[in-house]
Amino acid sequence: xxxxxxxxxxxxxxxxxxxxxxxxxxxxxxxxxxxxxxxxxxxxxxxxxxxxxxxxxxxxxxxxxxxxxxxxxxxxxxxxxxxxxxxxxxxxxxxxxxxxxxxxxxxxxxxxxxxxxxxxxxxxxxxxxxx
Amino acid sequence: xxxxxxxxxxxxxxxxxxxxxxxxxxxxxxxxxxxxxxxxxxxxxxxxxxxxxxxxxxxxxxxxxxxxxxxxxxxxxxxxxxxxxxxxxxxxxxxxxxxxxxxxxxxxxxxxxxxxxxxxxxxxxxxxxxxxxxxxxxxxxxxxxxxxxxxxxxxxxxxxxxxxxxxx
Amino acid sequence: xxxxxxxxxxxxxxxxxxxxxxxxxxxxxxxxxxxxxxxxxxxxxxxxxxxxxxxxxxxxxxxxxxxxxxxxxxxxxxxxxxxxxxxxxxxxxxxxxxxxxxxxxxxxxxxxxxxxxxxxxxxxxxxxxxxxxxxxxxxxxxxxxxxxxxxxxxxxxxxxxx
Numbered sequence: 450x451x452x453x454x455x456x457x458x459x460x461x462x463x464x465x466x467x468x469x470x471x472x473x474x475x476x477x478x479x480x481x482x483x484x485x486x487x488x489x490x491x492x493x494x495x496x497x498x499x500x501x502x503x504x505x506x507x508x509x510x511x512x513x514x515x516x517x518x519x520x521x522x523x524x525x526x527x528x529x530x531x532x533x534x535x536x537x538x539x540x541x542x543x544x545x546x547x548x549x550x551x552x553x554x555x556x557x558x559x560x561x562x563x564x565x566x567x568x569x570x571x572x573x574x575x576x577x578x579x580x
Numbered sequence: 581x582x583x584x585x586x587x588x589x590x591x592x593x594x595x596x597x598x599x600x601x602x603x604x605x606x607x608x609x610x611x612x613x614x615x616x617x618x619x620x621x622x623x624x625x626x627x628x629x630x631x632x633x634x635x636x637x638x639x640x641x642x643x644x645x646x647x648x649x650x651x652x653x654x655x656x657x658x659x660x661x662x663x664x665x666x667x668x669x670x671x672x673x674x675x676x677x678x679x680x681x682x683x684x685x686x687x688x689x690x691x692x693x694x695x696x697x698x699x700x701x702x703x704x705x706x707x708x709x710x711x712x713x714x715x716x717x718x719x720x721x722x723x724x725x726x727x728x729x730x731x732x733x734x735x736x737x738x739x740x741x742x743x744x745x746x747x748x
Numbered sequence: 749x750x751x752x753x754x755x756x757x758x759x760x761x762x763x764x765x766x767x768x769x770x771x772x773x774x775x776x777x778x779x780x781x782x783x784x785x786x787x788x789x790x791x792x793x794x795x796x797x798x799x800x801x802x803x804x805x806x807x808x809x810x811x812x813x814x815x816x817x818x819x820x821x822x823x824x825x826x827x828x829x830x831x832x833x834x835x836x837x838x839x840x841x842x843x844x845x846x847x848x849x850x851x852x853x854x855x856x857x858x859x860x861x862x863x864x865x866x867x868x869x870x871x872x873x874x875x876x877x878x879x880x881x882x883x884x885x886x887x888x889x890x891x892x893x894x895x896x897x898x899x900x901x902x903x904x905x906x907x908x909x910x
Contacts, residue, residue, distance in 0.1 A: 485794035558651025
């Protein structure tokens with residue numbers, strides 16, 4: 450009849466708190482690291498592309514210097530158009546004109562090296578149309 | 581009598597121990613909660629920072645790419661559509677003159693590719709990116725762009741339009 | 749052993765077990781926190797580097813293009829300053845935190861001058877010599893000016909090819 454209630458702490462409660470908190474923190478830390486890493490890689494790609502564009506632009510300017518030097522010696526350039534690669538898919542195309550021994554830059558633009566072949570990459574459907 | 585004394589001794593013995601353990605548990609629970617809040621704040625800060633610098637610089641590089649693909653200064657002009665200032669790039673699509681309009685409208689950078697001279701409304705364009713303060717100024721062959729993030733921080737970029745017209 | 753001792757040892761024993769469990773849990777929590785805090789610090793560092801690189805590339809592009817708008821007589825080493833938020837600074841406003849430096853190098857050819865610009869973006873550090881710091885971003889660009897050589901009296905006529 451005289452039952453004594455022994456109040457004690459629940460064994461395992463701290464462990465449950467630990468598991469929950471460590472799980473939360475691990476997920477948050479992974480997400481933070483993945484977000485930051487993907488952002489950094491994308492930014493690096495953009496920065497590398499900018500450097501590649503200016504490298505092609507520099508090559509174009511050096512070509513203009515060469516053509517102008519040739520003109521001063523009385524030599525006409527082999528071609529009035531030159532292409533300088535920026536990436537494997539883009540190139541800087543430069544077009545000049547020579548008038549009375551004077552060099553003029555007509556156009557300098559980024560163009561696609563490879564043109565996407567729509568016919569080659571048509572999606573293949575295996576559906577059957579039932580009428 | 582003896583059992584009452586023993587019970588009292590038991591309570592005296594247990595009280596400070598229980599209090600210490602309870603205190604330790606509270607400290608642990610509080611630390612765990614603070615760590616979880618810190619982690620959440622850190623993730624939010626990193627995401628927000630990523631978003632803000634994306635908003636500031638991506639419109640500039642996007643428009644720079646368009647300018648570099650155009651080639652001739654005469655093919656770039658400043659115009660307006662429905663009171664909205666826009667940059668217009670003229671191109672030739674299979675013999676047909678076409679225009680690419682780039683403008684900021686309703687918090688986004690819009691792009692619209694249409695036949696030259698066609699009528700349209702700003703809402704007809706395609707939203708490309710979020711934009712919170714894009715402005716541009718074209719003066720001769722020099723284009724000055726300014727973009728801002730949602731927090732108002734600005735980035736500027738100057739571009740020169742390469743190429744010219746041949747002597748006739 | 750009398751009956752009064754048995755409940756007391758059981759209660760103390762449960763308390764001891766709980767205390768031991770708590771201590772072990774706290775030890776594991778401390779170890780996990782140490783590791784995860786390092787991960788957060790690394791993520792924060794990467795995020796700052798990405799922001800600085802992005803803004804540095806934009807600043808370098810801006811500096812490179814500004815050099816192209818200069819006439820040959822105006823070409824010299826120039827710096828463009830930015831505050832801690834990468835906003836362009838005008839003269840007299842705020843302490844600069846970053847700068848983009850355009851350093852020209854002249855190469856005189858047969859018919860004109862090819863000017864090479866090295867654009868370097870750096871963070872202004874506490875040390876006096878900023879060149880000791882690793883640059884945030886570097887860009888190389890060139891601009892050709894067609895025209896006559898420098899005259900014997902030191903003057904030169906240069907014109908843009910465009």
